[in-house]
Amino acid sequence: MTSANVAFTLSNVSKTYSNGTIALQDLNLTVKDGEFVSLLGPSGCGKSTVLRLVAGLGQMSTGQLEWGDAFRHKLAFVFQEAALMPWATVEDNVRLPLKLAGMSKPLVKQAIAEALALVDLQGFEKSYPRELSGGMKMRVSIARSLVTHPDMLLMDEPFGALDEMTRSRLNSDLLNLWQQKLWTVVFVTHNIYEAVYLSNRVVVMAARPGRVVADIPIDAPYPREDNFRTSPLFTSYCRQLSDALAEATQSPAELSTEPRSRYDVVNSIA
Amino acid sequence: MTNLLGNLTNSRRSTNPSKSGQAKQPSGVLAKLLSPDVLAPIAVGVLVLLIWEIGVWATGTPPYLLPGPSLVIRTLISEWGTLFPSLMITLQVTIVAFIGAIVSGLAVAILFTQSKWIERSFFPYAVMLQTTPIAAIAPLIILWVRQVVEGDQATFVSLVICAWIVAFFPILSNTTLGLNSADHNLLNLFQLYHANRWQTLRYLRLPSALPYFLGGLRISGGLALIGAVVAEFVAGTGGTRSGIAYQILMASFNLQIPKMFAALLMTTVSGIAIFAILTWLSDFLLRHWHESAIKREN
Ligand SMILES: Nc1ncnc2c1ncn2[C@@H]1O[C@H](COP(=O)(O)OP(=O)(O)OP(=O)(O)O)[C@@H](O)[C@H]1O
Ligand SMILES: [Mg+2]
Numbered sequence: 150m151t152s153a154n155v156a157f158t159l160s161n162v163s164k165t166y167s168n169g170t171i172a173l174q175d176l177n178l179t180v181k182d183g184e185f186v187s188l189l190g191p192s193g194c195g196k197s198t199v200l201r202l203v204a205g206l207g208q209m210s211t212g213q214l215e216w217g218d219a220f221r222h223k224l225a226f227v228f229q230e231a232a233l234m235p236w237a238t239v240e241d242n243v244r245l246p247l248k249l250a251g252m253s254k255p256l257v258k259q260a261i262a263e264a265l266a267l268v269d270l271q272g273f274e275k276s277y278p279r280e281l282s283g284g285m286k287m288r289v290s291i292a293r294s295l296v297t298h299p300d301m302l303l304m305d306e307p308f309g310a311l312d313e314m315t316r317s318r319l320n321s322d323l324l325n326l327w328q329q330k331l332w333t334v335v336f337v338t339h340n341i342y343e344a345v346y347l348s349n350r351v352v353v354m355a356a357r358p359g360r361v362v363a364d365i366p367i368d369a370p371y372p373r374e375d376n377f378r379t380s381p382l383f384t385s386y387c388r389q390l391s392d393a394l395a396e397a398t399q400s401p402a403e404l405s406t407e408p409r410s411r412y413d414v415v416n417s418i419a
Numbered sequence: 420m421t422n423l424l425g426n427l428t429n430s431r432r433s434t435n436p437s438k439s440g441q442a443k444q445p446s447g448v449l450a451k452l453l454s455p456d457v458l459a460p461i462a463v464g465v466l467v468l469l470i471w472e473i474g475v476w477a478t479g480t481p482p483y484l485l486p487g488p489s490l491v492i493r494t495l496i497s498e499w500g501t502l503f504p505s506l507m508i509t510l511q512v513t514i515v516a517f518i519g520a521i522v523s524g525l526a527v528a529i530l531f532t533q534s535k536w537i538e539r540s541f542f543p544y545a546v547m548l549q550t551t552p553i554a555a556i557a558p559l560i561i562l563w564v565r566q567v568v569e570g571d572q573a574t575f576v577s578l579v580i581c582a583w584i585v586a587f588f589p590i591l592s593n594t595t596l597g598l599n600s601a602d603h604n605l606l607n608l609f610q611l612y613h614a615n616r617w618q619t620l621r622y623l624r625l626p627s628a629l630p631y632f633l634g635g636l637r638i639s640g641g642l643a644l645i646g647a648v649v650a651e652f653v654a655g656t657g658g659t660r661s662g663i664a665y666q667i668l669m670a671s672f673n674l675q676i677p678k679m680f681a682a683l684l685m686t687t688v689s690g691i692a693i694f695a696i697l698t699w700l701s702d703f704l705l706r707h708w709h710e711s712a713i714k715r716e717n
Contacts, residue, residue: 206607226607228604232604232605234622235708236709245622248618249612249618279708
């Protein structure tokens with residue numbers, strides 16, 4: 150499953166927003182084909198920015214993004230906010246990528262049904278987003294990303310709005326799908342347990358400026374059963390990551406700036 | 420087989436809101452008419468009219484200074500034959516100008532969002548249209564139109580142009596704002612799926628702009644009527660196709676103040692009707708998704 154082929158490489162990437170915020174500085178990251186990589190870091194460290202750059206949304210200030218193979222990946226993006234069209238029903242929201250691609254009608258119907266079944270939202274086709282709960286909106290957003298049968302998923306805290314039980318259930322489902330479909334996944338989270346449970350590798354980022362501070366492979370075989378969550382191995386990885394995170398949030402750059410950074414520290418612990 | 424996000428919520432099909440759940444208000448129209456939203460303003464109106472009528476009667480004010488409401492109504496009925504056709508002419512002007520403003524406002528707004536350069540170069544001139552006092556340029560417009568159009572039609576055309584000038588800008592500026600207000604995440608999504616300009620416009624920008632556009636309509640509908648009336652005041656022409664403003668003008672010259680009030684009343688009621696229709700249209704089109712048209716449920 151994890152072949153040695155490089156999916157993409159970000160080298161020496163910096164990103165400065167127009168208001169002067171340095172979101173990323175000298176960031177290097179390589180993701181291999183079929184890999185499940187999590188980006189872990191405190192709020193505001195630039196995780197979403199990395200994902201957007203990989204998707205080609207927005208320009209990097211310096212550095213470059215190189216794709217491994219000549220062939221372009223079929224990307225799907227799950228945004229941090231559900232980003233649904235409020236005027237369209239669930240069905241029409243999920244249909245959007247197919248409509249934009251000009252897919253023919255009969256195939257569309259089936260693809261939508263499949264995608265909605267995947268996130269267990271059958272029966273809600275005609276509902277409007279405002280009639281759904283936060284978690285359900287997020288599931289619609291995930292269905293919309295899966296409907297095109299992508300081979301690379303960029304997911305920005307897709308389960309952030311969900312309760313712990315739901316989240317762990319979705320995590321297993323996502324892993325199963327990942328193994329079946331041979332996706333490459335870049336998964337943003339600030340939940341340590343989630344990161345360890347899911348990933349081949351966890352990349353820890355620090356803020357101000359956003360950069361990679363640790364790159365920790367999780368050497369545990371798939372499929373990962375629920376008892377992996379209670380194993381000593383799992384616990385030790387979690388400790389390792391939380392140490393790395395703590396270090397990341399207390400870097401000298403952080404200590405030198407005042408109240409703003411303290412807020413970030415609190416955020417990352419929460 | 421694998422159920423990503425499987426069986427997780429308890430809010431499942433059993434509570435599916437898709438059909439049955441969207442509770443309709445029990446007894447529609449009647450309940451609405453009896454709601455405080457309707458009753459309260461009616462009560463205020465009746466009270467004011469009562470005070471007005473009694474005041475006029477008690478102080479013995481002559482009708483050529485201030486007619487009581489009952490006299491206005493009686494005049495309205497007796498003069499209906501002359502006033503109503505005039506109102507129709509004015510409404511014709513209003514509607515033609517309004518439709519013109521809708522079509523041109525929408526088209527220009529779309530043009531603006533296709534290129535920042537076009538917007539930058541032309542927007543100031545659109546603002547000029549708005550800030551030019553219509554009463555001041557109406558005579559010019561009438562003069563010019565007479566050079567091109569013959570006879571009775573000339574007045575009609577110039578009135579339409581004046582009303583259009585007044586109604587155009589709110590639609591243009593609101594729609595431009597709306598087209599530019601599309602959610603950035605959704606814009607990103609469209610870019611990600613390689614949507615072309617037309618698709619982005621059709622499926623994202625236009626729906627996003629709809630609430631703003633409808634807001635513009637509600638402002639412009641009334642303005643078109645005012646524009647038509649003001650322009651006719653300035654034009655001051657009689658002829659076979661004279662509008663309600665002409666009736667107001669003539670009535671005031673002849674000191675037929677009750678008739679003037681009746682004509683004013685007709686104009687005002689028309690304005691309110693236009694606003695009510697557009698408000699209803701807005702609520703109807705936005706009923707499924709926009710906050711403005713949705714009841715809050717907490
Ligand atoms: N459009 C923007 N304009 C200016 N600054 C921005 C913009 N988007 C993000 N930033 C800044 O860039 C930094 C990184 O933002 P980013 O959204 O990538 O963080 P994040 O790691 O995804 O945080 P979170 O976990 O809270 O989502 C932040 O300091 C933020 O203030
Ligand atoms: Mg983010």
